[in-house]
Amino acid sequence: MTDATEIRHGRYCVFNLHIHLVFVTKYRRGVFTGEVLADLRGIFAAVCEDFSAELVEFDGEDDHVHLLVNYPPRVSVSALVNSLKGVSSRMIRKKNYPSIRKKLWGGALWSPSYFAGSCGGAPISIIRQYIEQQQTPD
Template identity: 30%
Template sequence: MKNYKSLRHSKWDCKYHVVWIPKYRKKRTYGELRRYLGEILHDLARQTECVIEEGHLMPDHVHILISIPPKYAVSKVVGFIKGKSAIMIACRFFGRQRNFTGEKFWARGYFATTVGLDEQIVRNYICHQETSSTYLNSDT
């Protein structure tokens, strides 16, 4: 039996596979930034009542499986996470002293798809994408 979450008047299980890239697809998520970025993304997701259930940071892109309550739009949650994380990265790694708006660490846009019944396939893909050449296709 699935473990559904509850809001006041609804039961839900909304999970999304979300991918985004750094500006100009530069290989910027490595070393200390990679360790710090995981904490940032989890904290920002919690602030929006979301849970990152699976995630993987590649040098040039981010993959997450995120559970988002139906009262929030996916675009708002992803925009919040990308925007706030860019500001935090700029403060910690690029020597910014103030909370500047318009920090450009992430490229505009993202990819998102609902997970549905293929949750285990998506989890395996996110976890093993560096070691496997499989594609996100349930037919293969």
């Protein structure tokens, strides 16, 4: 994993985009064990790699997970989230964990909603001040 302040380069851009994602299990059921969370870490890292993104940090509790993802500007956050949730749900259900099978029925592991918060960089007030202080030509 790279340093969170490392600037990445694309063909036509330079970027440092991070997003904090939180996914909650369906019905907020406590179904995750340490083993399931370890599997989720690997699944999320592989999906991020497919998007040329990087899973910087991952952890969770029995009913939700937190991800910190460094992603390129060409990636839509909603497309990334859709893939992360869809692939992880399929893979975890395929492994047939008893804790999940007992508490969740049907085909869904995740609640349809999620939290996404941009993070990193300077606070909004500092950026606003910087922009206001630009020397506009006459």
